[in-house]
Amino acid sequence: KAGVTQTPRYLIKTRGQQVTLSCSPISGHRSVSWYQQTPGQGLQFLFEYFSETQRNKGNFPGRFSGRQFSNSRSEMNVSTLELGDSALYLCASSSHDGSYEQYFGPGTRLTVT
Amino acid sequence: GEDVEQSLFLSVREGDSSVINCTYTDSSSTYLYWYKQEPGAGLQLLTYIFSNMDMKQDQRLTVLLNKKDKHLSLRIADTQTGDSAIYFCAESMRGGATNKLIFGTGTLLAVQP
Numbered sequence: 172k173a174g175v176t177q178t179p180r181y182l183i184k185t186r187g188q189q190v191t192l193s194c195s196p197i198s199g200h201r202s203v204s205w206y207q208q209t210p211g212q213g214l215q216f217l218f219e220y221f222s223e224t225q226r227n228k229g230n231f232p233g234r235f236s237g238r239q240f241s242n243s244r245s246e247m248n249v250s251t252l253e254l255g256d257s258a259l260y261l262c263a264s265s266s267h268d269g270s271y272e273q274y275f276g277p278g279t280r281l282t283v284t
Numbered sequence: 285g286e287d288v289e290q291s292l293f294l295s296v297r298e299g300d301s302s303v304i305n306c307t308y309t310d311s312s313s314t315y316l317y318w319y320k321q322e323p324g325a326g327l328q329l330l331t332y333i334f335s336n337m338d339m340k341q342d343q344r345l346t347v348l349l350n351k352k353d354k355h356l357s358l359r360i361a362d363t364q365t366g367d368s369a370i371y372f373c374a375e376s377m378r379g380g381a382t383n384k385l386i387f388g389t390g391t392l393l394a395v396q397p
Contacts, residue, residue, distance in 0.1 A: 275326040
């Protein structure tokens with residue numbers, strides 16, 4: 172079974188632009204969560220989707236949004252990029268709501284200049 | 285409250301055992317996890333333990349849970365240079381059927397040959 176895939180792997184944007192990151196979960200998995208990893212704040216929860224519905228949201232500004240499609244693929248969008256948005260964005264998938272096994276993708280490294 | 289703490293750094297010699305410690309604050313956590321992150325990579329799920337268990341062993345890995353003290357540890361037997369990485373403990377917030385994970389700060393394990 173293929174693992175969690177994230178595209179693109181690396182991205183460079185300038186302040187004020189917007190960006191869309193994509194995550195394809197493991198086949199058959201219906202739950203997708205997103206995390207931001209930075210040296211200063213560590214790993215922080217962004218949001219979680221199950222069956223196209225947002226189940227939970229972290230403490231991030233409204234510039235951060237996401238969605239999930241009927242095939243369980245998920246995208247997250249960050250508008251009006253700021254320097255502080257530079258981070259590794261990680262996606263995790265699990266087979267069902269409340270599953271205790273969550274598998275992470277390799278991440279998308281976003282650099283904002 | 286949501287807070288997970290780990291020591292920042294651990295150095296061991298190849299062949300020795302490594303013990304990585306973690307403390308958490310939310311007594312309602314039902315699952316506790318250990319993830320490994322190598323440079324430039326995502327998070328690899330190593331093992332997890334249910335909160336009603338005291339110990340779990342999986343090959344070279346042993347997880348101990350002291351629920352009274354909210355203390356979790358990961359013991360790696362016969363540590364190898366390939367075990368050098370950052371190790372994160374995480375607790376799951378299971379209230380309301382969510383997959384949200386709260387991560388610790390991470391422990392950098394350096395294995396000396």
